[in-house]
Amino acid sequence: MSEDSAQAHAPSGIASLPLLSWGSHIGQLFRSADDLRDFLVPYFQAGLENHERCLWVTEAPFSADDARAALRTVVPDLDAREQQGQIEILDVRSFYAKGAALSAHALIEGLLERERNALAAGYRGLRTNGNCSWVEKAQWDDFLDYESSVQQMVRGRRLICMCSYRHDGMDAAATRDVLDRHQFVLRSAASDLSDDARSATAADASDTADSPDSPDSPDSQDSQDSQRDLDAIQAIAVLGHDLRNPLAAIGAGARLLRLGKLDERERAISETIGRSVRHMTALIDDISDASRSRFVDGIPVRLRRDGLEASLRHAIEELRLAHPLRRIDLAMSLTRPVATDPVYMARMLSNLVKNALTYGAQNEPVKVTVSDADGLVLSVSNQGPAIPRELHERLFAPFTRGPVREEQRGLGLGLYIVAEIARAHGASVELNSDEAETRFTFRMPIGDSES
Structure with a gap:
């Protein structure tokens, strides 16, 4: 790998994905110890060989002793690397207290401190994995807050974080939660039901x-x-x-x-x-x-009172990077915590801005304003042709789209999802369009308890 590449990427050790960007937050779905060994041993081998500091937090069905023995087969000097502090291999219970309340802030600060120490010691960065099957049902919402925070925190840092989840212990909603909070999710072929098992399950239900x-x-x-x-x-x-x-x-x-x-x-x-x-x-x-x-x-939002501003700013930065020739102006004034789902609020903003970039005047800026002066109000406006009034209601229906170039065509779901996210927050989305401007405005009441 060239020095330029090493600055932005690291070898993954995963055959299907040779490189990982620094600042990656990855999920893994597993069913067995073999799944963990097959993904994580080459993952950490690559990190050690790339002169990274590593943290591996694991548990049954693949204990710290199992992990150490498996990694030693491909990294013969593993014991010396452990003694030198290049890698820590820990059982979950030495890292998380069973049944204890989870503090997303404390966990994030711990990761950042480890990253700073790794860089100060001359390592290229910090690579981690945590087996998350220890999380109990009562802790799930708090843990999702932590995962959302990690998703925001890792960007731009010398961190690569992978989280492993036992797939056969998760229902569909929990699976979706995991997918929402990672840049992508890996799984082995064995971590899914076979076609025969799916057919048998369907036949049993039919019978x-x-x-x-x-x-x-x-x-x-x-x-x-x-x-x-x-x-x-x-x-x-x-x-x-x-x-x-x-x-x-x-x-x-x-x-x-x-x-x-x-x-x-x-x-x-x-x-x-x-x-x-x-x-x-x-x-x-x-x-x-x-x-x-x-x-x-409806979309099952998870409300929290922090993270909104960071999520919205990150969404705008991603859109600016994706559309370097377009101007996106942002004016944000949030003076108090507001209970929202930051992940879905960023998704809503992204959809609105993409819509403005697609249908608005190509040589004029897209303007975004966010404030909490009179409830939470988020608006996205652009110049361009007015939208006929008879089309306003239809725009929020699924599979509705306007005329665009072939490469810009989507499924016509963007504004439908915007409306669903607003509905899930007890909010509304208004459309005003004339020859001067087209503006979509999200409005959500803020109760006295949030003032």
């Missing part, structure tokens, strides 16, 4: 429903419908992350090519590949959000 000895009661029918909905959500979620993984590999390959000496035509091709990856990833996000909204009667 139960059709049997004359077990007529459906309203409660049992509701339960079956609920399970089918969850199965559909999980199937779409798994499909989404299965597609994200090869897309991430394609994107990493395109970035790697751009680090080399390319002529103008080759660089243009690499940049086109990168744009296509971002576009396809956005389509996957839209399908996943729309399916969950449809099947569970």
Whole structure:
């Protein structure tokens, strides 16, 4: 790897994804000790060989002793590296207290302190993995807050964080939670049900429903419908992350090519590949959000009173990077904590800005304002042709889109998802459009308790 590449990327040790960007937050779904060993041993081997400091926090079915023994087979001087402090291999219970309240802030500060120490000691950065199957149901929401914080914190830092989740202990909603809070999620083929198992499960459900000895009661029918909905959500979620993984590999390959000496035509091709990856990833996000909204009667937001401003600013920075030739102006004034789901608020803002970039005047700025002076108000405006009033209501229906160039076409789900996120927050989205300006405005009341 060239020195320039080492500044932005690190070897992953994962065959399907040779490089990882510094500032990556990755998920892994596993079912067995073999899944953990197959992913994590080469992952940490690559980190050690790249002169990184490493932290491996693990538990059953792959204990710290198991991890140490497996890693020693490919890193013969592992014991010396441990003594020198290049790697820590810990059992979960020596890192997290069983049943204790989780403090996202304390955990984040611990990671940042380890990163600072690693850099001060001359290492290229810090690589981590944590087995998250220890998280109990009562701790799940707090742990998701931590994962959301990690997703924001790692960006721009010399950190690569991977979180491993036991897939057979998770329902569809929890799977979706994991997918939402990681840049992408890896899994082995063994971590999913086989086709035969899926067929058997479906046959069992069909036999139960059709049997004359077990007529459906309203409660049992509701339960079956609920399970089918969850199965559909999980199937779409798994499909989404299965597609994200090869897309991430394609994107990493395109970035790697751009680090080399390319002529103008080759660089243009690499940049086109990168744009296509971002576009396809956005389509996957839209399908996943729309399916969950449809099947569970709305997007299940997780409200918290911090993280909103950072999430919104990060969304704007990502859009500026993706559209370097366009101007996006941001004016934000948040003076108090407001209970929102920062992940979905950033998603909503991103969809609104993308819509403005696509349909607005290409030579005029997109303007974003956010304030809490009179409730939480977020608006996105652009200049360009007015939207006819008779189309206003239809724009928030799924699979509705306006005329754009072929490469800009989406599924027509962006504004539908915006409306669903607003509904989940008890808010509204207004559209005002005339020859001077088109403006979408999100309005959410703020109670006295949040003042």
